[in-house]
Amino acid sequence: MPDCQAALTALRNAEDAYNAAFTAQAAAKAAADRADLALKKAQQAFDAASAAAQKALNDWKTFLDAISQDPTLGVAGMQGNCGFVQDPSKAPDHSTIVGPFHLPDQTRRYLWGRTDQATVQSAWNAKADQANVNAQALEAAAKSTAADLAVAQTTLNNAQQDVTTTHAALDAATAQLKTASQTYDAALANARAACGGVGGQPPEGVNGADLTVDPLVPKKNRNAAKAAIDIPPKKDIKGMKIVQHYDAPKGAPSDALSYYDPADNTVHLINCASKKEIVKHEIGHWVYHNRVLPDDAGAKPDDTWKAFWKAHKSDMPTGIAKEDDDQGFAEAYEFFRDGKKLNPAIEAEIKRRLAKIT
DSSP states (O other), X not given: OOOHHHHHHHHHHHHHHHHHHHHHHHHHHHHHHHHHHHHHHHHHHHHHHHHHHHHHHHHHHHHHHHHHHOTTTTOTTOTTSEEEESOGGGSOTTOEEEEEEEOTTSOEEEEEEOOSOHHHHHHHHHHHHHHHHHHHHHHHHHHHHXXXXXXXXXXXXXXXXXXXXXXXXXXXXXXXXXXXXXXXXXXXXXXXXXXXXXXXXXXXXXXXXXXXXXXXXXXXXXXXXXXHHTSSOXXXXXXXXXXXXXXXXXXXXXXXXXXXXXXXXXXXXXXXXXXXHHHHHHHHHHHIIIIIHHHHTTSOXXXXXXXXXXXTGGGSSSTGGGXXXXXXXXXXXXXXXXTOOOOHHHXXXXXXXXXXXX
């Protein structure tokens, strides 16, 4: 049979390695989730920038196409006497030349118009000058949105790279966690074989209670549980049975760190459940079933704790305490023994009932 102390040392090391791997995997998962979210946002930003850039470019092209198709700009009397040319020298003499107009393909165009009617020429000149201003604004918008798109593309590329990197790190951390878990399972099986289980351990007297500790429970947890059991008056818990398990026993509530089982009239602590608040809450259940309920058996119906709890349900200290009379007493007991603030009526009732315990 393997040596118990050596097996426990190996188990503690395996616990540390598993906890470190678990923390690392959780951090890697969080980083991957953040990267996924950043990629989603970057893709949305890129799509919006792409749409904006395409619209600005289309608006610019459409405006210039309209001038090319109708260089008269809709001014009556200019028909056939104006054009949109690449070389301003091709405009007839005495023409009014406006430009250059920059095209998306990097070429330039010049708008020209000529008429012997001064008022027509003036109207066309005003429209041509405004068309040049509008074209410049559309060009600026197209270039600005193209620059925004380039930035959005870089951000998207970086986000895609971050997703690749963080998911690779997550895969590695997950593999390490799996290995650490397998090592831990093997160390646990070895320690269990070497050290035995709760059933083979003699109880230890602690403040009038019988405490049985699984040999696999770390010393610091065992000592913390003992310290918590030492807090209530001995008369409260004399004869109480407490078992501190390393892992959850068969039939234990799936989400419980600790629990009181009326079937065996025992408080069960599961390894990490060594905080004084948790221990005293479960002690409160035992006190309720073994000290309060027997006293209430001969009391008038309206003088029982259950009746009191119903009347003061809304004043109970926590949400759990409002669930039923059992949880109500356990929470009130823990608050009282920890010196936490209670509703005055509840505190007075707890004092009255605990004073009756001998």
